[in-house]
Amino acid sequence: MATSAPPLGRRLDWQTVRVESTEPLGRRARLLKLGVTDWPGHLPGQHADVRLTADDGYEAQRSYSIASAAHEPGVSLAVEHVEGGEVSPYLTTEIRPGDAFELRGPIGGYFVWEAANGGPLYLCAGGSGIAPFKAVLEHRERFARGVPTTVLYAVRSPEHAMFAERINALATSDPALQIVWTYTRAAPKSWRGYARRVDAAMLRETAPRPDARPLIYVCGPTPFVELVASTLVELGYAPESIRTERFGPSGE
Amino acid sequence: MNNQNRPIARGFRGRRTDPANRARVPPGQHVTQDFPVLSAGPTPHVPLTEWTFSMHAGNTPLGKWTWAEFQDLPHTHITVDIHCVTKWSKLDTVWEGVTIDALLEAAGLTAPPTAHVMAHCDGGYSTNLPTADLVGGRGMIATRFADAPLAAAHGGPARLLVPHLYFWKSAKWVRSFEFITAERPGFWESLGYHIYGDPWREQRYSGD
Amino acid sequence: MDTLDANELDGNAAAGLLASVFVLDATRARIVCAACGHDAALAEQRAFALELGAVLRCPNCADITVRIASTRHGVFIDMRGAQVVHFV
Ligand SMILES: Cc1cc2nc3c(=O)[nH]c(=O)nc-3n(C[C@H](O)[C@H](O)[C@H](O)COP(=O)(O)OP(=O)(O)OC[C@H]3O[C@@H](n4cnc5c(N)ncnc54)[C@H](O)[C@@H]3O)c2cc1C
Ligand SMILES: [Zn+2]
Numbered sequence: 174m175a176t177s178a179p180p181l182g183r184r185l186d187w188q189t190v191r192v193e194s195t196e197p198l199g200r201r202a203r204l205l206k207l208g209v210t211d212w213p214g215h216l217p218g219q220h221a222d223v224r225l226t227a228d229d230g231y232e233a234q235r236s237y238s239i240a241s242a243a244h245e246p247g248v249s250l251a252v253e254h255v256e257g258g259e260v261s262p263y264l265t266t267e268i269r270p271g272d273a274f275e276l277r278g279p280i281g282g283y284f285v286w287e288a289a290n291g292g293p294l295y296l297c298a299g300g301s302g303i304a305p306f307k308a309v310l311e312h313r314e315r316f317a318r319g320v321p322t323t324v325l326y327a328v329r330s331p332e333h334a335m336f337a338e339r340i341n342a343l344a345t346s347d348p349a350l351q352i353v354w355t356y357t358r359a360a361p362k363s364w365r366g367y368a369r370r371v372d373a374a375m376l377r378e379t380a381p382r383p384d385a386r387p388l389i390y391v392c393g394p395t396p397f398v399e400l401v402a403s404t405l406v407e408l409g410y411a412p413e414s415i416r417t418e419r420f421g422p423s424g425e
Numbered sequence: 426m427n428n429q430n431r432p433i434a435r436g437f438r439g440r441r442t443d444p445a446n447r448a449r450v451p452p453g454q455h456v457t458q459d460f461p462v463l464s465a466g467p468t469p470h471v472p473l474t475e476w477t478f479s480m481h482a483g484n485t486p487l488g489k490w491t492w493a494e495f496q497d498l499p500h501t502h503i504t505v506d507i508h509c510v511t512k513w514s515k516l517d518t519v520w521e522g523v524t525i526d527a528l529l530e531a532a533g534l535t536a537p538p539t540a541h542v543m544a545h546c547d548g549g550y551s552t553n554l555p556t557a558d559l560v561g562g563r564g565m566i567a568t569r570f571a572d573a574p575l576a577a578a579h580g581g582p583a584r585l586l587v588p589h590l591y592f593w594k595s596a597k598w599v600r601s602f603e604f605i606t607a608e609r610p611g612f613w614e615s616l617g618y619h620i621y622g623d624p625w626r627e628q629r630y631s632g633d
Numbered sequence: 634m635d636t637l638d639a640n641e642l643d644g645n646a647a648a649g650l651l652a653s654v655f656v657l658d659a660t661r662a663r664i665v666c667a668a669c670g671h672d673a674a675l676a677e678q679r680a681f682a683l684e685l686g687a688v689l690r691c692p693n694c695a696d697i698t699v700r701i702a703s704t705r706h707g708v709f710i711d712m713r714g715a716q717v718v719h720f721v
Contacts, residue, residue: 185652189432222649225434231455231512233439236646259440273432281648282658283676395639417677419646422639465688466681467695468638511684549697578638593685613685616702617709630704 187224187275193247194270198335202253202301203265204240207276214243217312218285218305218390218418221248221278225260235260238304238392238418239279240336242311248278251335253301255423284418288317290388293381296324297371297401299393300333302420306392307336310343310350323351325379327371327397330359353379371397373404383409388416395419449506450514451624457513462578465612469547469577469598476582478566480532482539482604488532492582498523498531501565505588507595508624520586522567525559536560539604543611544585547598552611553620554594556604558587566599591622591629644676647687650701651675654708655720663719664689668696670716675699 190207198204220238241249254265268274286294286309294313296306303326313320328334334354344352355367355375367375381387389410391401398419406412441455450456479489490498501524508514529537537556545551558564567586568575575581580597587594593613614620619628627633644660651659660676671693678689678698686702686709698714712718 184654184656185649220645220648224431225437225439226431227437227439228433231439231441233437236649263434263437267436268434272435274434275431277649277653280652281645281660281676283660283674284645395641417643419641419643421642421646462638462640463684464638464681466690466697467641467679612700613702616686616700616711617704617706618685618702630706632706 185277185280187277189273190248190276192268192270192272192274195268198251199337200332201265202251202333202335204335205250205252205264205268206241207248207250209248209276212248213279215239215248215279215308216282216285216287217242217308219279219281219308220284220305220418221250221276221280223250223260223264224275224277225263226275233260238301238308240304240307242308242315244315245311248276251301251304251307253335253423258423261423284390284392284416286312286388286390288312288320291317292320292322293385293387294320294322295380295387295389296322297327297376297389297391297393298324299327299371299397299401300329300420301335301423302391302393302397302418303335303340304392305418306390307340309390310340313350314343314347318347319349321349321381323353323379323381325353325355325371325375327355327357327393329357331356331361371401371404373408376401376404377408380405380408380410383411386411386414389414390416390418392418393420394423395421449516451508452627453629454508454512454514454624457515459513460515460579461509461511461513463509463511464548464578464597465550466548471547471582471598473582476600478583478600480528480602480604487534487538487604488528490531495523495566495568495583499527501527501562503565503586503588505586507588507592509592510618510622510629514624518588519571520565520567521569521572522565522583522586524562525564525566526562528566529560537604539606541605541608543603543605543609544596544599545601545603546596547600550596550598550612552585552594552596553605553609553614554587554590555608555621558590563587563589589623591619591624593618594622642680642683644674644678644680644687644689646680646683647689647701648676650687650703650708654710657720659720661721663717663721664691664698665716665719666691666694666696666698667714667716669694675718 237250240251252264255261360368473492480487585599681688689699700711702709
């Protein structure tokens with residue numbers, strides 16, 4: 174048969190992207206703004222794969238959440254510097270505007286939240302796990318202000334926090350949005366909030382009650398996600414209402 | 426898929442160091458100082474009191490050792506380079522264990538009963554090997570690494586060690602040998618990885 | 634019993650590889666485990682060996698549901714551990 178049928182849909186392929194700008198996110202992370210040419214738009218919570226190829230052909234591949242909402246220009250990744258890591262130190266300290274690498278995305282339709290999904294919304298982030306929620310919060314601000322939302326954000330210290338100013342600003346102007354911080358290693362001197370690892374008491378105090386049937390998203394290092402998700406189930410939240418995304422060993 | 430037309434990530438090197446002697450490292454491999462962990466599943470923790478290693482061919486049992494009995498078999502030290510199909514190599518790794526030669530002898534066998542073996546592991550992993558690659562001091566069941574008991578994450582209490590083949594052949598958490606006459610692909614070999622896996626001939630994938 | 638490995642991931646981490654093969658989003662596909670009958674999204678499977686492809690395991694019984702290998706000769710997928718894969 175000589176006819177070749179047209180493709181039914183589009184399989185995702187790698188594309189070359191260029192770094193447009195970078196800016197520090199706290200003291201340990203960096204925001205990379207990428208110029209993409211072939212981008213269908215994305216949903217809050219989706220991620221992309223990054224592939225780096227060295228001049229001798231060696232390659233490394235990692236996943237990063239898309240930290241910008243679709244209505245913002247370009248695609249932003251928020252990368253935390255993982256000590257001893259192979260890829261994140263390159264992305265946070267070496268890469269400069271104008272550099273190019275490969276990106277495959279947007280991907281994943283499971284760990285996403287859109288205005289139409291409603292609330293109440295409970296977002297639990299450990300360390301760089303805040304990245305997909307940054308996109309969720311920008312999307313919510315634009316399309317779903319008023320959806321009752323609580324963010325529980327666990328970071329080692331204030332300087333480990335990403336997007337602190339932006340997230341606090343979003344919350345100040347919106348009474349339906351509450352940000353709860355917990356500093357797991359070092360809190361500021363005058364700090365009166367949580368200064369410990371996330372535990373059952375903290376989740377009970379900050380999450381909407383189970384009978385409010387919140388939509389729950391948990392994201393961050395694997396041990397953090399495991400602990401938060403299993404504790405929430407013990408506290409009576411329906412397992413199917415909890416969506417998780419595990420980042421692996423790094424961070425928190 | 427070739428990577429000729431890919432953009433080069435300027436200044437990206439990864440976690441690699443250059444070996445003092447390039448000829449010592451198979452093609453496409455890079456030297457690492459770490460010992461990366463790669464598993465097809467969660468790390469099993471079988472108590473040593475329940476651990477056994479056994480060998481069989483068809484329905485015929487050929488030998489079975491408890492942990493204590495295994496400790497009484499003659500042990501061998503080796504220092505070897507290991508090569509993972511994900512392109513890292515680690516040089517001068519020090520292992521201790523029981524060679525397959527010693528195991529066969531303990532089972533009263535003078536030679537492997539068949540031309541091939543399937544190694545079976547806790548967690549459902551398996552890998553196939555020609556028995557010729559296991560004898561003559563070329564394969565062992567290793568229980569110690571760098572002068573300490575082999576860590577569970579690296580395959581402890583015992584893993585197969587066949588350093589002249591890609592490291593997926595050195596099955597972690599090995600528990601039995603099934604001697605087979607006809608070659609049959611194991612866990613990765615049935616999913617596109619090379620049936621033999623010689624790093625010096627860069628046999629990564631089926632078809633290489 | 635198995636313990637948690639910090640480098641364990643979930644099915645989301647295989648999303649890119651799967652999207653290079655399937656036109657529909659595979660992370661939302663429902664998988665019925667052939668061993669225990671547990672029904673969960675692909676994104677909810679436990680994920681291992683991402684360096685070689687992906688080994689996905691049932692979140693209930695840890696049996697393998699899907700194995701994927703990405704080689705230079707193509708992508709191999711073994712779904713014997715899934716009774717049903719339901720793309721939505
Ligand atoms: C779906 C998804 C989304 C993600 N989104 C983000 C994001 O938005 N932002 C972000 O910063 N990260 C994100 N991550 C994590 C990211 O993909 C990388 O894992 C992270 O950047 C670390 O990569 P690395 O190459 O720097 O570190 P690696 O070289 O992979 O090492 C990670 C850490 O593990 C240690 N390590 C390495 N190998 C071993 C070993 N064998 N045994 C024990 N420890 C070891 C290293 O020393 C280091 O501390 C995401 C991950 C996934 C799966
Ligand atoms: Zn199951």
